[in-house]
Amino acid sequence: MNTMLAGAVPLLDCIILKYGICCDWTPCGIAMVAQKPAVVPMLSYLADDWARYSNPVRVLDVCGAAEVTGTNRFFGGILFEAAGRLNPLSYTRGLARAAVQRGAALFCGQQALSVERTKGRWTINTERGSVVARSLLIATDAYSNGLWPVLKKYFYRVPLSMVSTSPLSDEIANRLNPVGMPYTDANLNNLFWVMVEGGNRLVTTTVPPRLRPGDPARVAQPFERKLRRVYKNLPELHWEHAWSGYVGVTKDRLPRILRLGDDAYTIYGYSGQGIANATAIGAEAANLLQYGPDNCAMPITEPSVVTAPELTAFAMRNFAFPAIRLLDRYY
Numbered sequence: 001m002n003t004m005l006a007g008a009v010p011l012l013d014c015i016i017l018k019y020g021i022c023c024d025w026t027p028c029g030i031a032m033v034a035q036k037p038a039v040v041p042m043l044s045y046l047a048d049d050w051a052r053y054s055n056p057v058r059v060l061d062v063c064g065a066a067e068v069t070g071t072n073r074f075f076g077g078i079l080f081e082a083a084g085r086l087n088p089l090s091y092t093r094g095l096a097r098a099a100v101q102r103g104a105a106l107f108c109g110q111q112a113l114s115v116e117r118t119k120g121r122w123t124i125n126t127e128r129g130s131v132v133a134r135s136l137l138i139a140t141d142a143y144s145n146g147l148w149p150v151l152k153k154y155f156y157r158v159p160l161s162m163v164s165t166s167p168l169s170d171e172i173a174n175r176l177n178p179v180g181m182p183y184t185d186a187n188l189n190n191l192f193w194v195m196v197e198g199g200n201r202l203v204t205t206t207v208p209p210r211l212r213p214g215d216p217a218r219v220a221q222p223f224e225r226k227l228r229r230v231y232k233n234l235p236e237l238h239w240e241h242a243w244s245g246y247v248g249v250t251k252d253r254l255p256r257i258l259r260l261g262d263d264a265y266t267i268y269g270y271s272g273q274g275i276a277n278a279t280a281i282g283a284e285a286a287n288l289l290q291y292g293p294d295n296c297a298m299p300i301t302e303p304s305v306v307t308a309p310e311l312t313a314f315a316m317r318n319f320a321f322p323a324i325r326l327l328d329r330y331y
């Protein structure tokens with residue numbers, strides 16, 4: 001599985017090129033920097049681990065981290081050279097277009113209400129009609145609903161927001177991402193993402209606040225506090241857009257393929273890292289459905305049940321994340 005996931009970004013790169021998908025894919029690399037000296041050995045260990053799977057990873061010393069972040073606040077880091085940024089909506093649309101051009105039929109805007117197995121075939125029922133298929137793959141991830149009710153026990157849902165500013169001046173954009181490379185610190189429970197995308201907008205991702213989760217300035221507030229501690233004397237930032245969704249987190253934060261029945265599987269549990277990983281696992285699921293389990297590089301595992309997923313999600317959202325934020329020494 002590690003080898004397959006390590007190949008996820010190269011696969012995504014290859015698919016984008018092969019099908020000519022316009023999604024602002026920029027393989028600019030991504031850095032993870034050490035917010036305290038104690039993190040440096042952990043990052044070196046991570047770099048060795050990734051390198052074992054032939055992933056181009058470079059360890060950054062203090063100067064290397066300063067080159068990427070434009071500040072000498074960080075103690076080192078690692079650089080995932082193959083990684084990058086893209087527009088996920090354009091990527092999804094591009095994948096859909098490529099599939100349709102090769103004969104796939106898409107039925108959009110239709111919720112699958114139920115599935116049933118009759119005469120060795122799966123029937124997927126919607127309000128407006130049914131689709132009959134040899135195989136069934138449920139890929140609803142964090143949005144799994146009543147279609148296959150037990151799936152909801154296998155992960156908990158965490159809300160996540162993206163928030164972006166109006167375009168920054170070149171000077172400020174260069175100050176935050178001097179070599180055009182997004183970065184985050186290594187505080188895994190409260191990541192500090194600093195990304196300046198093509199149009200000079202500063203973009204970050206964060207757990208939305210409980211109050212006014214649609215207000216961009218409110219969503220960005222904890223991030224901005226930290227940003228201003230790292231970069232002194234920044235001008236006023238105009239937070240323009242905020243949008244949010246859910247990520248489905250498994251107990252061990254690892255994605256899964258499960259068998260649900262004859263010729264029926266589900267893939268889920270990307271735990272917030274599904275863009276490249278779901279691409280790679282989706283390809284393996286296609287092999288599985290077409291050629292059988294021996295041709296699938298992803299292990300077909302048993303589910304790992306999350307105890308009280310709704311309560312866990314509530315506790316994470318209302319207690320754990322606010323406490324982590326409060327204890328984060330940058331705030």
Ligand SMILES: Cc1cc2nc3c(=O)[nH]c(=O)nc-3n(C[C@H](O)[C@H](O)[C@H](O)COP(=O)(O)OP(=O)(O)OC[C@H]3O[C@@H](n4cnc5c(N)ncnc54)[C@H](O)[C@@H]3O)c2cc1C
Pocket residue numbers: 110111112113139140141142143144145147160161162205243244245246247267268270271272273274275276277278
């Ligand atoms: C704010 C935010 C930021 C993120 N940032 C990143 C990032 O930087 N990098 C990264 O790798 N990942 C990121 N993620 C996670 C990533 O978006 C997911 O891991 C990924 O989208 C999972 O892909 P998927 O196709 O499995 O599921 P999804 O993209 O969630 O798609 C599931 C689909 O199933 C549909 N569905 C559900 N039930 C039914 C039904 N009964 N009938 C028909 N359709 C149904 C839903 O409407 C949905 O469209 C982020 C997520 C959020 C919310």
